[in-house]
Amino acid sequence: MKKNDGERPLLLLSNDDGFAARGLNFLIDVLEPTCDLIVVAPDAPRSGASCAFTCAQPLTYRKVAQRPHVSIYACSGTPVDCVKMGLNLLCRERRPDMVVAGVNHGDNASVNTHYSGTMGVAREGALQGIPAIAFSLCDYSAEADFEPLRPYVAELVDRTLAAGLPPMTCLNVNFPGGRKTFEGVRLCRMGLSRWQNEVEPRRHPYGRDYYWLAGESVNLEPDAPDTDRRALEEGWVAVTPTSLDVTDYSLLESLRATF
Amino acid sequence: MKKNDGERPLLLLSNDDGFAARGLNFLIDVLEPTCDLIVVAPDAPRSGASCAFTCAQPLTYRKVAQRPHVSIYACSGTPVDCVKMGLNLLCRERRPDMVVAGVNHGDNASVNTHYSGTMGVAREGALQGIPAIAFSLCDYSAEADFEPLRPYVAELVDRTLAAGLPPMTCLNVNFPGGRKTFEGVRLCRMGLSRWQNEVEPRRHPYGRDYYWLAGESVNLEPDAPDTDRRALEEGWVAVTPTSLDVTDYSLLESLRATF
Numbered sequence: 287m288k289k290n291d292g293e294r295p296l297l298l299l300s301n302d303d304g305f306a307a308r309g310l311n312f313l314i315d316v317l318e319p320t321c322d323l324i325v326v327a328p329d330a331p332r333s334g335a336s337c338a339f340t341c342a343q344p345l346t347y348r349k350v351a352q353r354p355h356v357s358i359y360a361c362s363g364t365p366v367d368c369v370k371m372g373l374n375l376l377c378r379e380r381r382p383d384m385v386v387a388g389v390n391h392g393d394n395a396s397v398n399t400h401y402s403g404t405m406g407v408a409r410e411g412a413l414q415g416i417p418a419i420a421f422s423l424c425d426y427s428a429e430a431d432f433e434p435l436r437p438y439v440a441e442l443v444d445r446t447l448a449a450g451l452p453p454m455t456c457l458n459v460n461f462p463g464g465r466k467t468f469e470g471v472r473l474c475r476m477g478l479s480r481w482q483n484e485v486e487p488r489r490h491p492y493g494r495d496y497y498w499l500a501g502e503s504v505n506l507e508p509d510a511p512d513t514d515r516r517a518l519e520e521g522w523v524a525v526t527p528t529s530l531d532v533t534d535y536s537l538l539e540s541l542r543a544t545f
Numbered sequence: 546m547k548k549n550d551g552e553r554p555l556l557l558l559s560n561d562d563g564f565a566a567r568g569l570n571f572l573i574d575v576l577e578p579t580c581d582l583i584v585v586a587p588d589a590p591r592s593g594a595s596c597a598f599t600c601a602q603p604l605t606y607r608k609v610a611q612r613p614h615v616s617i618y619a620c621s622g623t624p625v626d627c628v629k630m631g632l633n634l635l636c637r638e639r640r641p642d643m644v645v646a647g648v649n650h651g652d653n654a655s656v657n658t659h660y661s662g663t664m665g666v667a668r669e670g671a672l673q674g675i676p677a678i679a680f681s682l683c684d685y686s687a688e689a690d691f692e693p694l695r696p697y698v699a700e701l702v703d704r705t706l707a708a709g710l711p712p713m714t715c716l717n718v719n720f721p722g723g724r725k726t727f728e729g730v731r732l733c734r735m736g737l738s739r740w741q742n743e744v745e746p747r748r749h750p751y752g753r754d755y756y757w758l759a760g761e762s763v764n765l766e767p768d769a770p771d772t773d774r775r776a777l778e779e780g781w782v783a784v785t786p787t788s789l790d791v792t793d794y795s796l797l798e799s800l801r802a803t804f
Binding site for chain 2: 331333334335336337338339340341342344345346347363364366367370371373374375397399400401403406409413414415445449451452453454455471473474475476478480481483484485488494495496497498499525526527528529530531532533534535536537538540541542544545
């Protein structure tokens with residue numbers, strides 16, 4: 287993972303589960319031997335933060351660890367805030383070669399990509415013109431085993447450092463949960479699904495109603511062979527190339543006929 | 546704006562500036578004469594919320610106004626939370642014909658689409674299979690004049706109610722600020738831009754550092770004729786068809802050659 291000049295590549299890491307999360311510390315463990323790492327992660331979990339950024343409150347950050355090739359900071363903001371703080375305050379003298387997010391504790395495939403703070407990190411990197419990957423493990427358990435991901439994470443980062451990515455794109459990488467090995471890497475598209483029954487009512491001891499967002503995801507195209515969801519179901523590492531240009535060019539053409 | 550059966554259409558409205566915002570109340574004023582409206586909006590401003598949803602805290606809501614064709618609720622959550630609460634709690638007997646967001650106080654064109662809570666509302670509608678439009682006025686002043694938008698908002702809602710939108714799409718509509726009239730409607734693509742110098746340091750009275758996210762947006766393709774940014778600069782209402790399928794199919798094809 288050396289660059290042409292023999293220098294270690296510089297990677298900016300973040301996540302949405304917070305600086306103490308096992309998934310992030312696994313990612314650091316995979317990359318620390320070969321890369322310089324600046325880690326700026328939320329000071330507590332920020333799941334479901336999407337590309338949210340903080341404009342109505344000020345932000346703070348503090349260094350929580352320093353080793354020869356790794357600096358770790360905890361930030362008061364969202365995942366996107368962390369990337370912005372990292373790039374503007376901590377990477378001013380040396381622009382990162384890549385932004386890497388995760389490893390998320392949970393599934394960011396299909397429409398979850400829109401809600402994911404992990405993908406928020408990757409999207410922010412891509413919006414800043416930096417190649418970016420988000421890694422997620424489809425396993426929410428505290429004992430989730432990240433070790434089987436190691437060679438895939440290392441290879442996908444290595445490939446992306448070598449080949450780059452086109453402007454305004456990033457990679458959304460999801461690993462199926464509960465496995466010791468994977469079938470391999472499958473390139474796929476974002477599958478269509480829909481969340482339903484998302485609001486669960488509860489009653490406060492004083493009688494007031496409150497609500498939890500929860501729900502279940504329904505696969506809208508269970509028979510499609512080329513979705514990220516199908517890849518995960520069949521034990522593959524799902525790599526979904528993701529665009530930051532969200533123009534719907536097909537709809538743009540069809541609407542031109544009516545305006 | 547009658548449906549085939551003569552019934553008023555049902556619209557679910559939200560925004561990211563909060564239920565008391567002038568832009569939302571202008572939108573209600575435009576649509577109330579012809580539609581049934583359920584409004585579920587944040588109880589305070591939530592700018593920059595993107596598609597964030599709330600999973601670590603419970604949500605609450607309360608009714609703040611009731612008129613013959615309008616119910617208005619204030620919700621403790623994000624814009625996306627508001628749509629989820631509306632659909633799951635308040636629209637269970639009658640599915641909305643459309644989700645309408647805004648009118649936002651500020652610019653949601655170009656890459657701002659990724660950060661926008663207003664677009665979060667529209668994207669959530671589209672993810673639930675409901676035609677959705679986000680309206681934004683590129684004017685942050687408290688005295689911004691929304692009145693010139695009236696015929697365009699009415700017509701775009703009317704057209705969309707009549708024609709629908711393809712699955713997994715929505716419309717991002719931006720109005721140039723500071724104008725009494727517009728050149729008309731221009732269909733366009735999302736322009737590429739980049740935020741820079743985004744972090745401004747400050748010093749707390751007790752000596753601690755804190756930071757505000759701010760910055761300026763740089764147009765990366767100022768000469769392109771077909772972007773939303775160009776349309777706005779030239780006084781047009783910019784309508785950007787937006788896809789919820791964020792797969793980059795071009796990158797998917799090119800990566801197939803290497804994996």
